Every structure is written in structure tokens, then in C-alpha cells.
Amino acid sequence: MSSTNENTQMNSDLFKRTVTKAKVFQSIFFWAFRLATYFIILAAGFLFVKITYEGSITLFKTEAPFVNWKFLSERPQTLYVFEWSPDSFSEEQKEAVATLEAETREAMVERKAFYEQAIKEAEANEKTLRVELRAQMKKSKATRSKIAALTGQDERLQKDLEKADKKYRKLWASALEEVPVEQRSQLITPYKSDMEVPETETWKDVMAEDPEVKAAYDLVTDIKNQKLETNALIDAEKKRLDELVAERIRITDALPENLKAQSEKELGNLAASLAWPDPSFLENRAGKIAEIESKYDEKISDLTQKYDRKIEAATDNQRMLNKLYTLKADNLNRLENEKQAKILKVKTIEAGDRVYRDVYAPKVDAAGLSAKGYSYSGGGIFPAIAGTVLLTVGSMAIALTLGILSAVYLSEYAKPGTLLNTIRLSILNLAGVPSIVFGLFGFGMFVIFFDWNVSLLGGCFTLAFMVLPVIITASEESLRAIPQGFREGSLALGATKWTSIRTNVLPYALPGILTSSVLGVARVAGETAPIMFTAAYALRDNLPWEGLDKPTDFFFQGVMALPYHIYVVSSKIPQNEYTKRMQYGTAFVFLMIVAGIALTSILLRIRMRKKYKW
Amino acid sequence: MSDKPKTESVPPSAPAPQVTRDAGDLSAAKTLIEVKDFDFFYGQKQALFDINLEIPEKLVTAFIGPSGCGKSTLLRCLNRMNDLVDVARIGRGSINIHGVDINSKDVDVIELRKRVGMVFQKSNPFPKSIYENITYGLKIRGIHKKSYLDEVVERSLRGAALWDEVKDRLHDSALGMSGGQQQRLCIARAIAVEPEIILMDEPCSALDPIATAQIEELIDELKTDYTIVIVTHNMQQATRVSDKTAFFYLGKLIEFDETARLFSNPDNKQTEDYITGRFG
Ligand SMILES: Nc1ncnc2c1ncn2[C@@H]1O[C@H](COP(=O)(O)OP(=O)(O)O)[C@@H](O)[C@H]1O
Ligand SMILES: [Mg+2]
Numbered sequence: 001m002s003s004t005n006e007n008t009q010m011n012s013d014l015f016k017r018t019v020t021k022a023k024v025f026q027s028i029f030f031w032a033f034r035l036a037t038y039f040i041i042l043a044a045g046f047l048f049v050k051i052t053y054e055g056s057i058t059l060f061k062t063e064a065p066f067v068n069w070k071f072l073s074e075r076p077q078t079l080y081v082f083e084w085s086p087d088s089f090s091e092e093q094k095e096a097v098a099t100l101e102a103e104t105r106e107a108m109v110e111r112k113a114f115y116e117q118a119i120k121e122a123e124a125n126e127k128t129l130r131v132e133l134r135a136q137m138k139k140s141k142a143t144r145s146k147i148a149a150l151t152g153q154d155e156r157l158q159k160d161l162e163k164a165d166k167k168y169r170k171l172w173a174s175a176l177e178e179v180p181v182e183q184r185s186q187l188i189t190p191y192k193s194d195m196e197v198p199e200t201e202t203w204k205d206v207m208a209e210d211p212e213v214k215a216a217y218d219l220v221t222d223i224k225n226q227k228l229e230t231n232a233l234i235d236a237e238k239k240r241l242d243e244l245v246a247e248r249i250r251i252t253d254a255l256p257e258n259l260k261a262q263s264e265k266e267l268g269n270l271a272a273s274l275a276w277p278d279p280s281f282l283e284n285r286a287g288k289i290a291e292i293e294s295k296y297d298e299k300i301s302d303l304t305q306k307y308d309r310k311i312e313a314a315t316d317n318q319r320m321l322n323k324l325y326t327l328k329a330d331n332l333n334r335l336e337n338e339k340q341a342k343i344l345k346v347k348t349i350e351a352g353d354r355v356y357r358d359v360y361a362p363k364v365d366a367a368g369l370s371a372k373g374y375s376y377s378g379g380g381i382f383p384a385i386a387g388t389v390l391l392t393v394g395s396m397a398i399a400l401t402l403g404i405l406s407a408v409y410l411s412e413y414a415k416p417g418t419l420l421n422t423i424r425l426s427i428l429n430l431a432g433v434p435s436i437v438f439g440l441f442g443f444g445m446f447v448i449f450f451d452w453n454v455s456l457l458g459g460c461f462t463l464a465f466m467v468l469p470v471i472i473t474a475s476e477e478s479l480r481a482i483p484q485g486f487r488e489g490s491l492a493l494g495a496t497k498w499t500s501i502r503t504n505v506l507p508y509a510l511p512g513i514l515t516s517s518v519l520g521v522a523r524v525a526g527e528t529a530p531i532m533f534t535a536a537y538a539l540r541d542n543l544p545w546e547g548l549d550k551p552t553d554f555f556f557q558g559v560m561a562l563p564y565h566i567y568v569v570s571s572k573i574p575q576n577e578y579t580k581r582m583q584y585g586t587a588f589v590f591l592m593i594v595a596g597i598a599l600t601s602i603l604l605r606i607r608m609r610k611k612y613k614w
Numbered sequence: 615m616s617d618k619p620k621t622e623s624v625p626p627s628a629p630a631p632q633v634t635r636d637a638g639d640l641s642a643a644k645t646l647i648e649v650k651d652f653d654f655f656y657g658q659k660q661a662l663f664d665i666n667l668e669i670p671e672k673l674v675t676a677f678i679g680p681s682g683c684g685k686s687t688l689l690r691c692l693n694r695m696n697d698l699v700d701v702a703r704i705g706r707g708s709i710n711i712h713g714v715d716i717n718s719k720d721v722d723v724i725e726l727r728k729r730v731g732m733v734f735q736k737s738n739p740f741p742k743s744i745y746e747n748i749t750y751g752l753k754i755r756g757i758h759k760k761s762y763l764d765e766v767v768e769r770s771l772r773g774a775a776l777w778d779e780v781k782d783r784l785h786d787s788a789l790g791m792s793g794g795q796q797q798r799l800c801i802a803r804a805i806a807v808e809p810e811i812i813l814m815d816e817p818c819s820a821l822d823p824i825a826t827a828q829i830e831e832l833i834d835e836l837k838t839d840y841t842i843v844i845v846t847h848n849m850q851q852a853t854r855v856s857d858k859t860a861f862f863y864l865g866k867l868i869e870f871d872e873t874a875r876l877f878s879n880p881d882n883k884q885t886e887d888y889i890t891g892r893f894g
Contacts, residue, residue, distance in 0.1 A: 415700055485738030488695060489800070493751035493807055494728035503754065504740055 048591075055588020058581045071585055074380030075541060076565075080371040081578050376539070376569050377579045381586050383543055385593065387456075387559030390544060391535060392525045392597065394460035395467070399520060402464065403471030404506075404513060410472070411479045412501055424476075431469035436529040438466040443533035456544065457555040459535020466530050467520035474516025478509040511608040518601040525594050528563040536564035538572075562590040643670035643857075646711065646811065646841050647692060653705030654687060654696075660705065661687045663865045669858075674837055676856035676873065677845045680888070683862040685845040686735075689813050692716075692843065693730035694723050711811070731804035735816040735845075737796040739788035739803075744771075744780055747788045747799055751807035766806050774802035775832050794825025801832065805840070812836065814844040818851065830855050849889055853877055861885045 059068050414420050442462025452458045482505050490500040528536075537558040544559050569583050647669035654662035662684045669675045677685040687696070691709060694716060696702040708715045716726055739747050748767045757763070767784065771777040776798045780791070788799055797817055804812055814833075818826040833842060833855045846852050852859050853873060860870040861882075869876060869885045880886045 483738065485734060485736055486740060488698065488732075488734065489738040489740065489803075490750065490754070491698070492693065492695065492727055492732040492734075493754070493803065494724050495751075495754045496724055499754050503750070508741060 051584060051587050051591060054580070054584035055591070058585030059588055068585075071380045071582075072385065072589070073382050075383055075543075076376040076381065076539060077379030078376070079374045079378035079578055081374065374576075374579050375573055376565075377573070377582045381562070381565060381582075381589065383540055383560040384562045384565040384586070385589065386544055387536075388525060388562040388590075388593065390456060390559060391459050391463060391531065391561055392521060394456065395463035395524050396517070396521055398460055398464035399467045399471050399524070400513075400517060403468050404475050406468075407472045407475030407479060407513075408501060408506070411476045412497070412505070427469050427472050429469075431473070434529075435466055435527050436532075438462055439530040439533050441465070442530055447534055452556060454533070454535060454537070454558040455556040456535055456559050459531045459559070459561075462530045462534045463524045463527065466527065467517075467524055470520045470523070471513070471517055475509070475513045478512030478516070479505060481512060482508050511605045514601055514605045514608070518598050518605075521597050521601060522594050525597060526563055526590075528561075528567045531561055531564055532567075535559060536561045538564070538568050562586065562593065566590060643673055645669065646671040647843075648710040648713075649688070649707070650710070651707035652688075652691070652709060653707055654684075654691060655703050655705050656687075656699065657701040661865050662691075665707070665867050667860060667867060667870055669841065669843060671841050672837060672839075673857040674833060674842045674844060674855050676852040676859045677843070677862060678847065678849060678852050678859060678888075679862035679868075681847065684865040685862055686815050687865075688862070689815055689843060689845050690732075692811070692813055693727050693732055695732065697723060728807060729809050730811045730813060731807065731809035733797070733800050733804055733812065733814040733817050735819055737793065737800050737817075737820070739791070739796050739799050741787065741789055743785045744788050744791070744799060745784040747803050748806045751803065755807075770802040770806040773805050773836070774798045775828065775835070776802055792825070794821050794828055797821060797825070797829060798832065801829075801836075805836070809840065811841045811843065814842065816845050816847065819847070826851070849877070861888065863888070 058071060060066055061068055410420065410423065414423075439462065442458055442465070446452045446458035446461055447454060450458075486504045486508065487500050490504040491497070495503070535558060537560055540558060540560050544554065544557060548554055548557075566583075566586050569579065569586060573579055575583070645668040647667075649665050649667040649669075652662055652665040653660065654665075665688060667688075677689065679685055690696045691704075692711075704717060708717060710716070711726075711730070714721065740750065742750070745767055748770050749763045752763060752766060768777060768781075771780060776795060779795060780799075783790075788796065791799060797820075801812070801814075801817075818829050821829065830851065833844065836842060837857075844852075844855065856873045858871065859873045859876045861868045861876065861880075861884075863884055869880060869882045871881070876885065877889055880889065
């Protein structure tokens with residue numbers, strides 16, 4: 001029994017948890033490793049998230065196109081800030097600001113009321129003017145057509161008169177046939193006949209509406225009546241004459257031959273005695289007609305002029321209305337501008353130096369105040385982006401060319417030995433040299449000795465030298481990873497060494513080389529120290545491709561660069577609300593560009609990997 | 615291929631292999647490669663000692679011997695692949711092909727390797743398409759005419775008994791093939807440039823018996839056009855494919871004779887011990 005018990009006891013103790021020193025250390029170190037890792041991730045994550053968050057505020061917008069292109073595409077400008085902080089003002093300044101503000105507010109209220117009233121009036125005016133204009137236009141149109149009708153009537157009248165006259169002349173002439181030739185001169189006198197003019201509805205209408213027209217018409221009727229009267233008289237006289245002549249002829253026919261001559265003589269006398277109508281009467285009549293006609297013409301032209309003037313007046317009104325509209329728009333604009341100006345004066349002024357100097361400085365000075373200027377904070381970072389891209393592409397091109405050539409030499413051609421090992425060791429050590437030393441090297445070599453000045457090319461070469469060790473080492477490693485069989489296989493087929501390397505080694509090594517070069521790209525894009533003395537300008541207004549005298553100048557000009565820009569804006573200007581946006585934005589854009597370059601390299605590598613796989 | 619009885623007759627360890635080759639007119643064969651008093655060093659270490667060997671034209675010569683005895687070293691000397699090894703140097707003697715000393719200063723190693731092709735122990739198709747593998751040797755010589763390349767590809771693949779298996783996927787990667795196919799592709803690649811001599815360094819060591827049999831049959835066919843030198847540690851293979859056999863031991867040529875004679879009636883005690891499996 002006891003033995004069984006003992007056994008059970010032993011068995012339950014067999015896998016019992018015990019605390020040993022090793023186990024304690026094990027769990028302590030497990031936690032230490034874990035915490036260290038978490039700490040690193042948290043710290044890096046905090047930095048990354050903060051830059052991304054703050055930078056996104058600068059770089060992205062809530063409305064289309066969602067990206068702050070201004071920031072990406074503009075050149076850096078100074079931001080001037082007039083801080084509205086009464087506490088920091090002296091009494092006079094405070095007073096000046098208060099007055100300025102009060103004045104502004106008052107002026108704005110006043111102006112606004114004034115303009116609103118003016119506009120209201122103008123609009124009302126416009127309405128009545130429009131109605132009136134429309135009526136006038138209508139009236140003038142009716143009058144015009146009436147005048148036209150009258151003129152037509154008159155012309156017809158004239159024509160009829162002429163026709164009657166012609167007819168009468170004919171009659172008169174035929175009557176004269178009977179009159180002896182020598183007596184005719186006494187009988188023939190110019191005379192105008194007249195004819196009935198029908199009264200139309202139009203005339204009635206016109207007369208009912210317009211007294212002037214009625215007067216004119218009355219005059220014409222008067223003339224007509226007088227003419228008719230005259231006509232009747234003439235007719236009567238003519239009749240009498242005819243009778244007389246007929247009687248005389250009959251008498252003469254009946255007379256014996258000896259008395260005929262006597263009778264004819266008497267007939268002539270009779271005709272002479274009947275000389276009619278009286279020339280003075282006719283003259284009188286013609287004069288009267290002319291007078292009436294001219295009076296009529298005068299009336300008509302008077303009437304026309306009157307309506308023309310009315311039309312002109314209407315047009316003037318229209319013009320005035322337009323003027324009023326322009327004035328209104330101008331005034332509103334000016335009001336808005338004034339408002340803007342007033343608002344800017346008491347808050348912040350975002351402007352480039354030139355704009356500030358020309359426009360704002362006088363106003364601020366006049367108010368006895370002063371604005372603070374923050375360099376770089378008022379604009380974009382485009383020159384820096386362009387510079388960084390150029391520097392990265394240029395230096396990677398140089399570094400990859402030199403690095404791969406050198407790596408091929410070292411791993412494929414050079415004889416192994418102490419010399420090769422020494423070279424390798426030196427290259428490896430170069431990788432550990434601080435970047436500022438590369439900067440000084442580049443300054444001494446490219447800027448001063450080669451006399452390239454602070455230039456894109458100098459920066460590219462300096463950066464290239466900085467990453468060369470990484471690239472050479474990585475390339476050698478990639479080349480070594482290519483199986484010897486590929487080399488031997490191609491050599492055994494009669495390839496020269498270079499052919500074998502070119503066709504059967506390098507293509508397979510390139511993906512590896514590029515992968516390792518990603519690190520180099522990020523470093524090249526990110527280093528400040530090497531370009532500080534060799535390539536970077538704190539501020540350059542021209543973009544790299546602008547204002548070049550000759551194409552080679554492109555390589556021998558200094559450029560702005562993002563890392564240097566970040567260094568400048570984070571160390572040379574104050575940190576506050578006004579500069580923060582631009583600082584974080586720059587850092588964020590920089591991160592994105594580096595990530596973009598790395599991504600491109602990785603995609604390139606994947607594509608090449610797919611092509612050459614073993 | 616499998617209709618031939620050879621494929622099934624690969625006994626894992628036959629102590630006294632049957633000699634099947636007809637050795638009737640071997641003595642009449644002309645000597646193509648002549649190795650004379652040849653010493654070879656890797657740095658301070660001597661790998662070959664005073665080798666004298668005459669390799670006949672259009673026959674198969676096998677090098678046998680235990681590992682590390684210098685078979686590969688000698689083979690690689692025949693097309694100067696050892697030039698690639700930095701520490702390698704020739705101590706004494708000469709290797710003549712067609713009576714020309716291949717190590718003399720006048721010899722262009724590129725021309726030599728065009729005439730002396732090589733198939734390696736570890737098959738090494740390039741990570742390119744089958745087509746590109748075959749045409750590689752021609753392209754590096756500047757031959758780019760499509761019709762000619764097509765013709766060579768077909769001829770070489772037929773020559774390596776591979777055409778029917780791969781004709782539909784010439785532009786697929788060579789690395790998608792089986793081990794045996796890859797090795798035959800390497801042979802096809804070698805014969806595409808029309809060499810005179812093909813060197814093979816244990817071409818079947820990594821292959822299964824069926825693939826091995828295919829290669830062996832191929833060697834038999836190639837013999838009519840090419841002089842073949844094959845290194846093998848498999849004595850059965852030597853008896854099956856070779857006309858003459860050289861036995862090496864510790865860097866020395868112990869015995870060189872017609873295969874039938876060497877395996878049935880060796881002159882040397884060491885040879886006899888080796889072929890009967892007493893050591894190695
Ligand atoms: N590249 C080399 N460097 C130095 N020694 C080598 C080299 N290749 C082969 N050897 C040596 O030469 C000797 C012969 O090798 P090898 O010809 O490959 O033998 P086998 O092919 O017969 O097995 C071996 O002792 C080996 O260690
Ligand atoms: Mg070997």
C-alpha cells in the first residue's frame with residue numbers, strides 16, 4: 001500500500017513545475033528582448049505617424065483635387081505675420097490698432113449701407129426707366145408710321161394735282177385753237193388744277209390723336225378747297241367762253257361775206273376783253289400755296305425732330321442704366337477689396353518678399369506696427385524636390401556604373417591575394433566613414449581642386465563616393481552568388497571571359513545588386529552632410545533648368561535639396577504655428593519620395609528576378 | 615529507348631562486369647590527344663604525376679579511379695578549364711591535340727574550347743529558355759540568322775535525343791526540365807557548336823538509372839561523330855560505354871588499355887583490386 005502511495009507521489013512529482021536559476025534568467029531575458037523590440041517599434045512608429053499626420057495636413061486637402069499642388073509646385077517664399085496680440089502692444093500701438101479697427105468697422109458699415117441704398121435706388125430707377133422707355137418706343141413708332149402715311153398721302157395729292165393740271169392745259173390748248181394766234185398770248189397763263197383727295201380712316205385716326213397733324217391736314221384741305229373753288233370758277237368761265245365762242249362762230253357763219261371780217265375782228269376783241277383769269281390772282285395763289293407747303297414741311301420736320309429727340313432720350317436712359325450697373329459692380333469690388341485689406345491689416349499677411357515690400361509694408365508701417373517674417377514658410381518646396389531627384393538620379397547613375405565596374409573587376413578578374421584583400425578591407429571601411437567626412441572630401445576634391453564650385457555634379461560625385469562601398473560590396477556578393485557553373489558552361493562553349501560575364505553572370509547578378517542598392521538610394525536621397533558644402537543652396541529662386549547660359553551650366557549649378565531644406569527650416573527659423581505646416585510638409589514629402597524610389601527599385605528587382613531565375 | 619535491354623541491366627554492384635564492346639579494330643584508331651610526361655599542381659600540392667596517355671579519335675575513352683585521384687583535373691586540362699583556377703599550374707610535360715601543344719603561347723584558348731566541348735558533372739543549363747541555351751554558343755560567335763539557329767537547335771536536340779521531348783516548349787525555361795533532360799540539354803548545347811572532342815565529367819552522377827541509360831545510349835550514338843572522354847566512378851558505366859579505359863590512382867595513371875582487356879585481364883594489381891571492389 002505504502003509503496004503504491006510512494007509511486008503515485010513520485011509520479012505526480014515527475015513533471016512538476018520547478019523554479020531554477022536558468023528558467024528565471026530565461027524569462028527575464030525573454031521580456032527584455034520583447035520590451036526592447038516594442039520600444040523601438042513604438043519610437044519609430046511615433047515619429048513616422050507624427051510626420052505622416054502633420055505632413056498630411058499640409059499636403060492634402062478636403063476638396064478636389066485633394067492635393068496641395070501649391071505646396072509641391074511653388075518656390076519658397078517668406079511668410080509675414082502681424083500677430084494680433086494686444087498684450088504685447090504699447091499704449092499708443094494699442095490705441096492705433098483699436099482706432100484702425102474701429103475705423104475700419106465703421107467705414108465698412110457705412111460704406112455698405114451707402115452702396116446698398118445706391119444699388120436699391122438704381123434698381124428702382126431702372127424699372128421705371130424701362131417702362132417709360134418701352135412706352136416711348138411704342139409711341140415713336142406709331143408717330144413715325146403716321147408721318148410716313150401723311151407723306152405718302154401728300155405725294156399722291158401732289159401727283160393728282162399735276163395730272164389735273166396737265167388735263168386742264170390740254171383742254172385750254174384745244175380751246176385756244178379757236179382763238180386767233182395773235183390774241184393767244186393774252187390768254188395763256190400757268191394754272192394748276194386740283195382734284196378731290198379722299199378722306200381715309202388713317203387720316204381720321206391721326207387727326208384724332210395729334211393736333212399738329214390735324215393742323216397740317218387742315219391746311220392741306222384748305223389749299224384743296226381753294227383749288228377746287230378756283231377750278232369751279234375756271235370751269236364756269238370756260239363754259240361761258242365756249243358759249244361765247246360758239247355763239248360768235250354761229251353768228252359769223254350766218255353773216256354775209258363782207259361782214260365776216262368785221263365780225264372776226266369783233267371776236268378778237270371779245271376774246272381780248274375776256275382775258276382771264278387775272279394774272280395777279282394766279283400769282284397770289286401760287287405764292288400762297290408755296291407758303292402753305294413750306295409751312296407744312298416745317299411742321300413735319302418739327303414733328304420728326306421731336307420724336308427723334310424722344311428716342312435719343314430713351315437711349316440716354318439706357319446708357320445711364322449701364323453706367324449705374326458698372327458703378328455698382330466697381331463699388332462692390334472696391335468694398336470687398338477694402339474689406340480684405342482691412343482684415344489683412346489686423347491679422348496675417350502671407351506674401352513673398354517683393355509683394356510684401358511693395359504692398360503691405362507701407363500700410364503696416366503707417367499704423368506704427370511691424371510684421372514678423374518667417375523665411376520659406378509662405379510658399380512651396382518645388383526646387384528642393386527637383387534638386388533631390390536630380391542629385392539622387394545622378395549620384396546613383398555614377399555610383400552604379402563605377403560600383404558595378406569595380407565589383408566585376410574585383411570579383412571576376414583580380415587575382416586573389418593580399419593586395420585584393422587590402423582593397424576589399426579599405427572599401428569596407430569606407431562604408432563606416434561619417435558622411436560629413438565625405439562632404440569635406442567632396443568639397444576639397446570637386447569644389448576646390450576640380451574647381452566645379454558648389455554644383456550639382458560635385459554633389460552627385462560626393463554622394464556617389466559615399467554609397468560606392470555599399471554598392472561594391474553588394475555587387476561582389478551578388479556576383480559571388482552566381483553559380484560557377486554558368487561561367488564555366490559559357491567559357492567551355494568558347495566565350496571570352498568578358499562575354500561570359502556580360503551574358504551569363506551580370507544579368508543574373510543585377511537583381512541582387514539593385515536590391516542592395518535600394519539602401520544606397522535611400523541614403524543618397526537622405527544625406528545632408530555630403531551636399532552641404534558641395535551642392536546645396538539654402539534658397540535658389542531659379543529651378544535647375546531655368547536661366548541657363550549654356551547646357552553644361554546645368555551640371556555646374558547649385559541646387560536646393562530636400563534634406564538640406566529640412567535641416568535649414570528646422571534649425572534656422574523659429575518653430576511655431578506659422579512655420580510648422582511647412583516643416584512637417586517638407587519632411588512628409590521627403591519620406592514619400594524616398595519610399596517611392598525604394599518601391600521603384602523593388603518593383604524593378606521583382607521584374608528582373610522573374611526574368612532570370614535559377 | 616527503353617526497348618533496349620541495356621536500360622534494365624544496371625546492377626548496383628557487379629564484381630566482374632561483362633565486357634560487351636567489340637574491340638576488334640581499336641588499335642587501328644588514330645591518336646587525337648596525346649598527353650606527355652604531364653605533371654600538374656594546385657599551388658604546392660601536386661595533383662597529377664607524369665601522365666602519359668594517347669586518346670584515340672572517334673572512340674570513347676573512360677577515366678576511372680577513386681575520388682580525388684585527379685580524373686577531373688586531367689579532363690579539365692584537356693580544354694584548359696584549369697586556367698580559371700588561380701593556383702593551378704603545369705609542372706612539366708605537354709598535351710597535344712592534332713600534334714599541337716595546347717598550352718603553348720600561340721594557342722588561343724577560345725579556339726581550343728570551341729573544338730573541345732565540355733559537359734559538367736553538375737548539369738548547368740543557363741537560366742534562359744531551351745532555345746537560348748542551345749544557341750548561346752553560336753550567338754557569342756556573332757551568328758544571329760534565325761533560320762540557321764532554328765536548324766541548329768533542331769539538329770542539336772535531335773543529336774542529344776531530346777527533340778521529341780521538348781520541341782513544343784523550346785521557349786520555356788531550361789530549368790523546368792528534369793535532371794536527365796538538363797544534362798542532355800548540356801550535351802546538345804555542347805554539340806551545337808560542332809566540336810571535335812566532347813569531355814564529360816561524371817555526367818550521370820546525379821541522375822537516376824533511367825536517365826543514366828539514356829545518356830549512355832546517347833554517348834554511343836555520338837561516338838560516330840565525336841571523340842569522347844568521359845570521367846566516371848561507375849565501373850559498369852565504363853564497361854558499357856567506353857572503348858578504352860584509363861585507371862588513375864593518387865594522381866598517377868596506373869593502367870591504360872582497351873576496356874575489354876582492362877576489365878577482364880588487368881596487368882596491374884591495383885587495377886585488379888579496384889575493379890573487383892577491394893578498395894575505392
Ligand atoms: N581547385 C582546386 N584547388 C586545389 N586543389 C584542388 C582543386 N581541385 C581539385 N583539387 C585537388 O586535386 C586532387 C584531384 O582532384 P580531382 O581531379 O577533382 O579528383 P577526382 O575528379 O578524380 O575525384 C584532389 O586531391 C583535390 O583536392
Ligand atoms: Mg571529379
